[in-house]
Each structure stands twice: as structure tokens, then as C-alpha cells.
Amino acid sequence: EAGVVQSPRYKIIEKKQPVAFWCNPISGHNTLYWYLQNLGQGPELLIRYENEEAVDDSQLPKDRFSAERLKGVDSTLKIQPAELGDSAVYLCASSLGSQSTDTQYFGPGTRLTVL
């Protein structure tokens, strides 16, 4: 069974440019998460979806970040415009649901470098 798929794996852009990341969760997983991981730190949650509904976006910087999961399957995270401080790894994860027994499965991440 395929795991969580993310693309691109690497992205280098200049500041003020837009960038988008794509995630396809494990088939049948209703819950999808986007995390940001800075170098040497643990991931931090940006947004969580239950099907197509964003149920927790309290940590998403809404002035420049946006996300969507229109059909409740794959998802896109966008930054516009990007800043130097956005350089990090963006991880997508999915789980069957939000029960205590539901393990989160992570994709390989997209490493963003903003020059």
C-alpha cells in the first residue's frame, strides 16, 4: 500500500515568490495534517482537515499561508509571498480519523529554501 505522497521533494525559490506543496494521503484516511519542521526541531502543526473541512487552523499564518482539500482527498498548501524565514521542511500526515488509536503516518516532506 502506498504511503503519504508529497511533491515536490525540494523547492528553491526567491523571496516574495509564491510556492505550492501537494499531498496525497493514504487511501481511506479522513484526517490530513500539514506540519512545519525547522532544522533541529520537532514538527509543528499548521492545519488539520477532517475530510474537506479545516477543523484546526489556529497555527496557520493566514496572511501568507493558505490550504485547501476540496474533495476531501489530496491537499495543497500555498505560501504567497514567501519570506526567508519560511525555509523549512513541510510535512504532510494522514490518519484514519481522530481517535486515540489512530496513528499518524507521515510523508517524506518538501524541503523549501527561500533565497
Next chain:
Amino acid sequence: KQEVTQIPAALSVPEGENLVLNCSFTDSAIYNLQWFRQDPGKGLTSLLLIQSSQREQTSGRLNASLDKSSGRSTLYIAASQPGDSATYLCAPAGFKAAGNKLTFGGGTRVLVKP
């Protein structure tokens, strides 16, 4: 706000030695706690998930304990191997109302020398 600390930040041991990785968290009202492994340049792999009602969970050479009241979890890796070299992260999940939201520690970077 939940805060998670992992000590030590880095650990280097000879092959065959047992590993003990510590995790502490400030809010004991957790849903569950997961231990993850992260290899350089890769995503996270879930190793063990302990329910808040459980005291420990085992998988092969890995054993994780949970003392919710004191806000501590420990991951034991028996008879370490060079392939165990990676960063290990613990992540307690907020209570059900928070939708299984994970708060990660900074990780312990482990090097097992042949």
C-alpha cells in the same frame, strides 16, 4: 500550552548497548503518546503508540513506558544496532477535543557506532 522536552539532545553509544531516551511533557491531560523515528532528509515513521490508559507498549526490541501523572515517557531500545541511528521524537496528543493534535519534542539524535 503543552511543552515537550527530550533529554539528551544527542546520544552516541557502541553497538550492542541498550538505549534509554527520555521525554517529559507539562500537560498530563493527554489522549495518547507516540514515539517516532526520523532518518536524515526523510519523514517520520511511527514506532509505538501508547494510549493514555496504558503503562507501556512493546514492539520487538523497542519498549515505551508512560507515566501520565508525572508527565514522562521513556523509550528503551535493547541491543542497539548501527541501523538504529536516527533522530527519535516523542509526541503526546492533546485530548479528544483537540483532535489527536500532536506536540513534538525537539528529538534525541542517536548514533550507534559499529
